[in-house]
Amino acid sequence: MAKILFVLTGADHWTLADGTKHPTGFWAEEVASPYEVFRAAGHDVVVATPGGVVPTVDRGSLAPEVNGGEEGARKVAQTLAAIAGIQHPIALEDVALDEYDAVFYPGGHGPMEDLAVSADSGALLTRALRSGRPLGVVCHGPAALLAARDEDGGSPFAGYRLTGFTNVEETQAGLAGQAKWLLQDRLVELGADFQEGEPWAPHVVVDRNLVTGQNPASSAPLAAALLEKLA
Structure with a gap:
């Protein structure tokens, strides 16, 4: 039985370019689906957040239209509970x-607000990457990689093949034009080899011990890939 650390955003908003605070938090499916995969395999999950604050779920991620209907929405809510x-x-x-x-x-979108600039999270990610432990990051979660630093000030993720929420998906979601920066752009700037899949379709990239997923639909396949590495 393994013990898996879930690091969730502590933010309940994302500050847009005009200073507006867009309500957000963590995306329900991206927590619920991996949790179900890990628990079904007999593993334990521990949740951590900056400061130990109770994390906020993005209310939009509980809607039936993003969970395959009413039944899917109920299942996600029940899993989170x-x-x-x-x-x-x-x-x-x-x-x-x-x-x-x-x-x-x-x-x-929460990680874009807090984990992207969290030195504590960045240090944890750097240690996890170097330790060889399976490290999974999905959708906007890779924003946290921006805070990771080597001793020389560079990114430990430079040169890694990875993915995350794309510019196309952010545009289609209606928020790209309001954002201070876009995740795909920043990951490319830090030197990562960004791998873009079809919008909204499952897309998982594995490079050494790093496993990344592009969007919410990638969360369950990513968890399955992490299980393979744990085995």
């Missing part, structure tokens, strides 16, 4: 990486 760690997260700053067998960062 069953994850005790969401209501009682540990502080990211207190995480001891040696206690965990794998690390997973779900998305939602």
Whole structure:
């Protein structure tokens, strides 16, 4: 049985270019689907957030239209309610990486607000990458990679093949024109080899111990890929 750390955003908004605070948080499917995969395999999940704050779910991610209908929306909500760690997260700053067998960062626009500039999260990601532990990051979760630094100030993720929420998807979601920056652009700027798949379709990229997913539909396949590495 493995112990998997879920690092969730603590933000409940995303500040847009004009200063507007767009309500957000974590994306429900990107937490619920991997949790179900890991628990079905007998693994434990621990939730951490910056400061140990109770994370906010993006209300839009609970809507039937993004969960395949009413039944899917109910299932996602029920899964989130069953994850005790969401209501009682540990502080990211207190995480001891040696206690965990794998690390997973779900998305939602929240990471664009806090994890993208969190030195504590960046340090954890750098250690996790170097440790060889399976490290999974999905959708907007790769925003957290922007805060990771090598001793020389560069990114430890430079040169890695990876993916994340694309400019096309952000445009189709209606927020690209309002954003201060776009995730795909920033990941390319840090030196990553960004792999873009079809919009909204499952797309997972594996490079060494790093497993990344492009969008919400990629979260369950990403969790399956992490399980293979844990095995």
